Amino acid sequence: MIPVNNSTKHNPRMGRFGDCFSACLSSILETAVPHVLHDGCDGEQKLRRLDAFLKPLCLSYVEIPIRERNVWDALDWGGYITAENGIHYLLLGNTKDDTGHYVVAHKNEIAHNPNEKAQIVKPIDDFYWIGFVTRRT
Numbered sequence: 001m002i003p004v005n006n007s008t009k010h011n012p013r014m015g016r017f018g019d020c021f022s023a024c025l026s027s028i029l030e031t032a033v034p035h036v037l038h039d040g041c042d043g044e045q046k047l048r049r050l051d052a053f054l055k056p057l058c059l060s061y062v063e064i065p066i067r068e069r070n071v072w073d074a075l076d077w078g079g080y081i082t083a084e085n086g087i088h089y090l091l092l093g094n095t096k097d098d099t100g101h102y103v104v105a106h107k108n109e110i111a112h113n114p115n116e117k118a119q120i121v122k123p124i125d126d127f128y129w130i131g132f133v134t135r136r137t
Contacts, residue, residue, distance in 0.1 A: 001088050001104060002030045006115040020102045021090070023114035025061075027104050028088050028133055060136045063092070065127035071120050074128035079108030081130075090131035093120035100124055102131075 004026040008019040025033040034053060050061055068074040071093055078089055091105045095118050104112040
């Protein structure tokens with residue numbers, strides 16, 4: 001993994017949506033990923049854009065919700081399910097300002113935070129989300 005930091009800070013009042021997701025995906029894939037997710041489009045459009053980028057690479061992205069009390073329990077869960085393969089994964093939660101934020105995790109710890117000023121401190125609507133890049137068949 002090659003760490004990539006945010007290039008766009010989340011500030012919707014100024015019409016800017018942070019690119020932590022793209023930075024995390026760029027870190028894992030070790031290649032530039034376009035700002036495909038957080039630009040204000042709806043969830044369905046986000047998934048279509050992401051799939052259009054990953055499909056030529058024979059990759060797909062899968063994200064699952066997990067219900068845990070805190071970020072450390074979410075990381076323990078992620079570490080448990082990735083223990084055998086040792087892969088990096090994305091973790092999504094909320095910051096203290098209720099802004100969704102992605103980080104790259106490995107085993108049961110945060111391996112890279114693309115914006116050190118943004119810290120995941122709580123779940124989004126009772127869930128943390130764990131995302132995996134998978135090979136498309």
